[in-house]
Amino acid sequence: MQYFLEHLATCVSAISGVLAARGKSVDLFGVVVLALVTSLGGGTVRDTILDLRPVFWVADSIYVVTATLCAMVTFFVARYWTGLTPLADWALQLADAASLALFTLVGTEKAMGAGVPPLVGMAMGVITGTAGGMIRDTLLGEIPMVFRRQIYLYATASLAGAGVFVALNGLVDSNLLRFLVLLTVFGLRLAAIWWKIHLPAFEPSVNIHQG
Amino acid sequence: MQYFLEHLATCVSAISGVLAARGKSVDLFGVVVLALVTSLGGGTVRDTILDLRPVFWVADSIYVVTATLCAMVTFFVARYWTGLTPLADWALQLADAASLALFTLVGTEKAMGAGVPPLVGMAMGVITGTAGGMIRDTLLGEIPMVFRRQIYLYATASLAGAGVFVALNGLVDSNLLRFLVLLTVFGLRLAAIWWKIHLPAFEPSVNIHQG
Amino acid sequence: MQYFLEHLATCVSAISGVLAARGKSVDLFGVVVLALVTSLGGGTVRDTILDLRPVFWVADSIYVVTATLCAMVTFFVARYWTGLTPLADWALQLADAASLALFTLVGTEKAMGAGVPPLVGMAMGVITGTAGGMIRDTLLGEIPMVFRRQIYLYATASLAGAGVFVALNGLVDSNLLRFLVLLTVFGLRLAAIWWKIHLPAFEPSVNIHQG
Numbered sequence: 001m002q003y004f005l006e007h008l009a010t011c012v013s014a015i016s017g018v019l020a021a022r023g024k025s026v027d028l029f030g031v032v033v034l035a036l037v038t039s040l041g042g043g044t045v046r047d048t049i050l051d052l053r054p055v056f057w058v059a060d061s062i063y064v065v066t067a068t069l070c071a072m073v074t075f076f077v078a079r080y081w082t083g084l085t086p087l088a089d090w091a092l093q094l095a096d097a098a099s100l101a102l103f104t105l106v107g108t109e110k111a112m113g114a115g116v117p118p119l120v121g122m123a124m125g126v127i128t129g130t131a132g133g134m135i136r137d138t139l140l141g142e143i144p145m146v147f148r149r150q151i152y153l154y155a156t157a158s159l160a161g162a163g164v165f166v167a168l169n170g171l172v173d174s175n176l177l178r179f180l181v182l183l184t185v186f187g188l189r190l191a192a193i194w195w196k197i198h199l200p201a202f203e204p205s206v207n208i209h210q211g
Numbered sequence: 212m213q214y215f216l217e218h219l220a221t222c223v224s225a226i227s228g229v230l231a232a233r234g235k236s237v238d239l240f241g242v243v244v245l246a247l248v249t250s251l252g253g254g255t256v257r258d259t260i261l262d263l264r265p266v267f268w269v270a271d272s273i274y275v276v277t278a279t280l281c282a283m284v285t286f287f288v289a290r291y292w293t294g295l296t297p298l299a300d301w302a303l304q305l306a307d308a309a310s311l312a313l314f315t316l317v318g319t320e321k322a323m324g325a326g327v328p329p330l331v332g333m334a335m336g337v338i339t340g341t342a343g344g345m346i347r348d349t350l351l352g353e354i355p356m357v358f359r360r361q362i363y364l365y366a367t368a369s370l371a372g373a374g375v376f377v378a379l380n381g382l383v384d385s386n387l388l389r390f391l392v393l394l395t396v397f398g399l400r401l402a403a404i405w406w407k408i409h410l411p412a413f414e415p416s417v418n419i420h421q422g
Numbered sequence: 423m424q425y426f427l428e429h430l431a432t433c434v435s436a437i438s439g440v441l442a443a444r445g446k447s448v449d450l451f452g453v454v455v456l457a458l459v460t461s462l463g464g465g466t467v468r469d470t471i472l473d474l475r476p477v478f479w480v481a482d483s484i485y486v487v488t489a490t491l492c493a494m495v496t497f498f499v500a501r502y503w504t505g506l507t508p509l510a511d512w513a514l515q516l517a518d519a520a521s522l523a524l525f526t527l528v529g530t531e532k533a534m535g536a537g538v539p540p541l542v543g544m545a546m547g548v549i550t551g552t553a554g555g556m557i558r559d560t561l562l563g564e565i566p567m568v569f570r571r572q573i574y575l576y577a578t579a580s581l582a583g584a585g586v587f588v589a590l591n592g593l594v595d596s597n598l599l600r601f602l603v604l605l606t607v608f609g610l611r612l613a614a615i616w617w618k619i620h621l622p623a624f625e626p627s628v629n630i631h632q633g
Contacts, residue, residue: 119272
């Protein structure tokens with residue numbers, strides 16, 4: 001089950017890497033690199049900083065295969081089938097929230113298992129969940145999505161989930177704990193999209209003008 | 212004393228991370244991430260390349276706390292108190308030069324203590340002093356401040372200080388050495404701001420037009 | 423011979439780092455940093471992810487010297503001698519293709535020697551060949567050259583060469599293998615420039631308008 005979920009998250013984040021390149025003059029190879037960076041980047045930063053060796057995709061290169069295949073299929077579908085429906089957009093939002101939840105859980109659990117302080121464990125959960133997308137956006141010359149107030153609690157949902165893990169770790173059954181973390185991230189993210197909840201941002205005048 | 216100075220440098224560079232996000236549509240979480248990247252980024256790159264484990268803020272997560280608190284206070288002050296005076300700007304320049312000096316000293320000393328060649332020690336001093344700001348500016352979609360000729364010897368002051376450490380290491384008392392390094396970076400940076408000293412840049416025509 | 427070729431590749435990629443900064447307001451120090459990042463970045467990422475210690479330029483700082491000297495000479499030549507001829511541009515293209523080929527070979531060979539799976543070995547060849555330029559372009563606020571369809575099989579040539587290494591490794595003489603890898607990357611890159619071969623890109627409408 002966890003194996004299936006991890007590969008689902010890898011695939012979904014690879015898809016998001018491909019879709020971020022729409023409208024840019026990026027070729028097929030660039031698209032695959034962006035997909036790999038998005039889906040493997042967060043875990044690579046985590047394993048490198050914590051010195052967990054070998055880095056997860058060096059130990060098991062099946063992750064590289066999964067991300068590459070999902071990226072190539074998405075590239076050809078998105079290029080030649082331009083009528084992507086709003087239904088597909090909504091499905092992608094759901095799947096993306098699921099991959100954020102899962103990467104956060106995996107990252108926090110792996111870091112706490114390595115015996116780091118709680119605050120570092122939470123940081124690693126957020127890094128695993130968001131750093132891949134951050135590198136993707138930076139390579140495309142944009143301010144990373146996770147920084148922007150229009151995105152509605154993306155990294156904040158990840159931080160909340162990591163906080164739940166750290167707070168309840170060892171106090172409740174580990175499968176219940178995992179479920180609670182996933183529910184926190186996934187639920188908070190979807191609720192924030194639905195009710196357009198966001199954190200305060202700089203530039204209060206912008207808030208006034210926009211409503 | 213060194214403990215106090217290190218936390219001062221961490222706090223001041225976190226503040227610079229927050230202030231760099233002014234005028235961008237970045238939310239509170241994004242601001243905290245930018246602050247953490249600015250104040251912990253240089254040392255993280257240094258420890259990762261030199262394989263000094265655990266990375267300093269993984270070993271002692273108090274640095275994460277210091278940077279986060281300084282960033283949040285700055286965010287709310289800068290957002291709601293728009294009348295930041297020129298006096299505050301000048302104080303920030305002073306404090307920023309102090310944090311550049313201190314990070315350069317810490318980075319060079321830690322690298323040389325790990326037994327690397329002098330040239331690598333100098334590179335690590337400059338990386339510790341400047342890489343955090345470089346990542347911050349890149350994430351915000353700007354050419355890093357340290358590259359720009361308008362900035363007046365930012366990284367160059369860091370390099371000079373690292374050079375002083377490497378040249379005099381073992382020849383003079385270690386506290387005198389530390390003082391000389393800090394004085395070199397801090398003095399050179401302030402002198403360059405005061406007299407508008409900069410290195411030659413590409414585009415000589417730009418120089419002609421500007422004076 | 424390999425020592426000579428490695429330093430040639432280091433020097434040529436440092437030159438490309440300097441030339442990428444033309445037209446930007448970057449000072450001499452920024453230019454040297456860009457040159458160092460371009461020529462040492464790929465190998466640094468490879469050694470860090472594979473945990474090959476010490477990182478190559480920490481172990482032998484002569485690479486830092488080579489890159490710095492080549493960058494400074496190029497900076498002053500390019501700044502004061504504006505009549506760079508088309509001949510020089512063509513020579514640079516040749517030299518750049520040679521450095522891509524060599525870095526790909528070194529990266530793949532070093533990774534396979536560390537016992538990683540073939541797919542990871544290929545990824546490391548491409549990373550060594552292209553990551554330095556990717557970081558350079560990102561720091562300059564541009565979409566990395568290797569992603570753009572206008573560039574004609576840059577990273578793809580590197581991937582093909584790494585594939586040749588992995589496919590024939592152990593089957594043929596190691597010097598013949600090295601020659602075949604270099605020939606694949608170098609030949610494919612030059613052929614792609616000559617016949618303007620590129621991979622499919624997003625935005626089919628752009629293709630229609632341009633040809």
